[in-house]
Amino acid sequence: MTDTPKGGYAARLPQNHPVALHPPYRTSVKRSPQAAPLSFPTTISEETGPVFGHGLLGPKDADLLHNFGPQDQSAIGQRIIVYGHVRDQFGRPVEGALVEVWQANAGGRYRHKKEGYLAPLDPNFGGCGRVITDAEGAYAFRTVLPGPYPWPNGPNDWRPSHIHFSIFGHGFAQRLITQMYFEGDPLIWRCPIVGSIHDRAAVERLIAPLDMERTLPMDARAYRFDITLRGRRQTMFENRMEGL
DSSP: OOOOEETTEEOOOGGGSOOSOOTTSTHHHHHSOSSOOOOOOOOHHHHHOSOOOGGGSOTTTTBTTTSSSSTTOOOSSOEEEEEEEEEOTTSOBOTTOEEEEEEOOTTSOOSOTTOOOOSOOOTTOOOEEEEEOOTTSEEEEEEEOOOOEEOTTSTTOEEOSEEEEEEEOSSTTOEEEEEEEETTOTTGGGOHHHHTOOOHHHHHTTEEOBOTTSOBTTTBEEEEOOEEOSSTTOOOOSSOTTOO
C-alpha cells in the first residue's frame, strides 16, 4: 500500500466516487439530494454492538450452491468460487467482519416477489449467503455465475453480471455496501450505474479478476475480490463514501 497515514486515516479521493446526479441513470434524477448532506454522529451503542460471531452462521451459509434447495441438490449454472480479503486503509487485515452477499441466479433473475424479468427461477438457488472474515481478513464462498438482466432504465439497458456485498464491522451501524463485477464482461462499461463513477481506476477496483490458481479442476472457476475500507485505494461503496 502506498497510502500515507494522516491523522490516523489515509486520505481519500472524493473524485473516485459516483456523482449523485447522473441523468443516464434515470433513478438518480429523483434520488439525488437537493441540499447539502448533514452528518450525524453515531452513539456508543451503535458503534459497539450488537457484535457478530460464528455462532450466528449456519454450516452452509457460505455455500450458495447448496444452502437453499433440498439436500444433495445443487444450484444450476456455472459454478464459481469468490474469495478475497477485507483490509483497512494501510493493508492490515480486518478480522471478524460479517460479509453478506446476494445475487441473481444463472439466468439473471432474483428470488423476489416483485421481480419482473421473465427468466426462470432456479428451485435450488436462494441467492444469498454470508461468511465472517478470519484472522487474516480472508473470506470465501461458493456460488453460480449470476446472469445479466434487462432493467427499465432505458430502451435496452442491461445490468452486467454482479454480486452485491454488504460488509459489517463490529455493530449493525458499521455497514458498507458495494457490487462486484466480473473480468471480461462487456456490459460493465455500458451500464449507466457504472457510468456514474467517473474514475476508471475506481471502477476497475470493483472488477474481480479470474484466478486460475484457485480454480477447482472439473468443478469451479475462481474470482478474487479484495475489499479496502478506506484510503486512496478504497473500494467504492454505495452508501458511505468515507469508508467504515
